[in-house]
Amino acid sequence: MAEYQHVSTFPSLPKTNRGLPLVISSTPSGDKIVYCNGNSVYIVPSDNLTGTDIYTEHPVATTVAKYSPSGFYCASGDQNGNIRIWDTTQTTHILKATYPIFSGPVRDIAWNDDSKRLAVVGEGKERFGHVFLFDTGTSNGNLSGQSRAMSSVDFKPTRPYRIISGSEDNTVALFEGPPFKFKTTFHEHSRFVNVTRYNNDGSLFASAGADGKVVLFEGTEGTKVGELADDAAKGAAHGGSVFGLSWSPDGSKIATASGDKTVKIWNAADRSLLKTITFGTAIEDQQVSVQWSKQALVSVSLSGFVNFLNVELGTVETIRQGHNKPIVALALSQDKQHIFTSDFEGHTTRWELATGKSQRVKPTLHKSQIVGLAHASNGNLYSVGWDDTINVATIGADGVESAKVNPTKLPSQPLGLAAAKDGSVAVVACYQHIAVQSGGNISVTGIPYHGAAIALSPDNTIVAVGGQDSKVHIYKLSGSQLSAEIKTLNHSGAITALSFSPNGEYLAVTDSARKVVPYSVAKDYVSASDKEWTFHTAKVNCVSWSPNGKRLATGSLDTSIIVWNLEKSGEHPIIIKGAHAMSPVNGVVWINDTTIISAGQDANIKHWNVPL
Known part of the structure; x- marks a missing residue:
């Protein structure tokens, strides 16, 4: 009989930073959400509170983690610009590879649809983005063309392949490949671009920024399709910075999370506002991230609270509270x-x-x-x-x-x-x-x-x-x-x-x-x-x-x-x-x-x- 047994964990909340977008993600099946705090990556079930798995091999604070579409690997980035790719099928999480990408924090990671390539962006000194092959680490192009730190990146999930990125130089960039090279930038935002995301079939992508705007583009060439606008926010999508954006799994809707303490759900086809979910009035109630998986729509408050939202009713179903500090x-x-x-x-x-x-x-x-x-x-x-x-x-x-x-x-x-x-x-x-x-x-x-x-x-x-x-x-x-x-x-x-x-x-x-x-x-x-x-x-x-x-x-x-x-x-x-x-x-x-x-x-x- 074993001397002791670890029964369960009540996990830490995600680490948040005021004024910065937080990236949370989910497993391909959507049954778990993935986020970072301290040196750890948390893989937390969306349906129970005790079956959490924690990856703790980063020597410094983690910033973002994303599962590969195949579900077999996870790539996690940290403050020092390193990416660790590790196995998700066993609790020991065997390390597949670790790559130093830049000399600053990793802000976002994207896998392509066949789990072969990774795009990584952040705050490097010599570059802000990199795209490489997952198993060898060899470069697969060049993500340059934006003049300040890049906050967000995504792969087009279908051919012809594209990469989109958002930057603190207020632009959205489009790269074509492979090997990926700069194609063009879009100047639709007047402040930092916090998040860029493709829908499930690659026909559209959306960008959201600190100016409260959410813009939709055609997926291949990047022609502007329109903007999400709410009259209550003076024609922008939100009255504050938009920190999070996530497409519904079928691509028909978009959820956006903002510093104005709301999460909004939009119809993607006619760009109409369907629901507004309002949180409290304190600074801690700012919404800094949103993730729409096959099983749950989840947002994160500045306090670190994880909110499970009811899409049909436009309400908060449950809130996971707790701590993200020692x-x-x-x-x-x-x-x-x-x-x-x-x-x-x-x-x-x-x-x-x-x-x-x-x-x-x-x-x-x-x-x-x-x-x-x-x-x-x-x-x-x-x-x-x-x-x-x-x-x-x-x-x-x-x-x-x-x-x-x-x-x-x-x-x-x-x-x-x-x-x-x-x-x-x-x-x-x-x-x-x-x-x-x-x-x-x-x-x-x-x-x-x-x-x-x-x-x-x-x-x-x-x-x-x-x-x-x-x-x-x-x-x-x-x-x-x-x-x-x-x-x-x-x-x-x-x-x-x-x-x-x-x-x-x-x-x-x-x-x-x-x-x-x-x-x-x-x-x-x-x-x-x-x-x-x-x-x-x-x-x-x-x-x-x-x-x-x-x-x-x-x-x-x-x-x-x-x-x-x-x-x-x-x-x-x-x-x-x-x-x-x-x-x-x-x-x-x-x-x-x-x-x-x-x-x-x-x-x-x-x-x-x-x-x-």
Whole structure:
């Protein structure tokens, strides 16, 4: 029997940049969408929330990925101008080839219809576009003729072959071949051209730009056929930049996504507007991409939210929320049905563990990074953030989008949080203080060291504070009153995380010197393990006890999760190497005695089964 098994992933959202078009794509069958964040490429099913596959071999941030029409390969590009072509039929994703194309970010990739040729455009120093043969990398022509970075490229899917590209010099270029050479440019746009796309039979192509215009051209010679115009947008297609354009699979309709916070669906034949789908009013509601596959019409908001749209009704069916920035805090709900995660920017999301459904907690709890989260059985969600407040959000039956927020100022910067299961008391480790919140009041104790982490015993009588002075300081708590320090435990590195076991018998401590130590509380805090637990190869970030109090899980900067068994403390632990590929593990929590949830710097949440 395997030591552990990766069960599922709640994936990160796509990475977005304000003012830049985002390219998302789909598999040939249309059952999955493909997008980038961090160093990874995500292949996410459109019908379920947990069956995500992630490709993580790029050494730098990825920018765009496209499946070949055959479905056997994927080509992905990155910030340094490299293209990696890899196998999609196996989960190991064997690398077929890697080609350095230019010395700047890749913006778009296109395959031709027989999966033999690739066109790549971007922001190179010596060139902005390149077309080459997939298996050998040999050049198949020259994509020059535009004077600034090229944002978009597409192959005509039928003979005679053509390539179209859009550029920041406000032009659309047409190339004929193979071998491909410059034919002509079109000056229909007055600002950057963000996207150029052919329809399914190559009879037409469309371009969309930052001027709000969408222009249709004949597919072979590029004669202008007309423009998409909406009277509400003063005769342009949209009232803001058009960042995304996608033809319906049968070529009869066009979807466009814009910075004016709408997605519009058009009839391609008579260029009439069929539906306008309006998103919210915030900047984050700008629509930066749209992809129409055989199974779904999907748009992406500037916030990274992935929106599944109903074409017939012109409505938003579901929104996948979550994070596209590093997850820095993780808490399990008391009923173990949900987890709460917070990211680097202070956004908090609630996830339904059984399905992966996600909802952003609104209003936003903190204006900056959250460093501690805890959920109590009375429905309160406690959080502390670098805006130097502790927030108690009441999450009632109405769900998380109408949370009642109640922030209280703290005396110095908070770095750790622990709360009683019933919500009767919460304790915060601050840079120069320990704060105890009970019944709406806060009592503050100054400390001569810098706090870093904190834990509260299950019976709410002991507070353990980890310091940046490499010591654990133990205090007694009665009500909201903290006693003088009763015990000090010395470590060789700054304390990073602390946790009492569910029955209160043990206190687990982790530090930046890679150590994990379980202390026996009743035996005056002697170590409860037979050997030193130093299997991590870098700073340990987080620790969690299994409900039966026999096993510990720790996550580390070394990208691994280690499961330690207190009953076999001298034996080799179970190591989940590279649990979050190339990314520190920032949070771990046990759902039951064999299931761990982990959250990483890569903005992914993973489920692991670790049998007894």
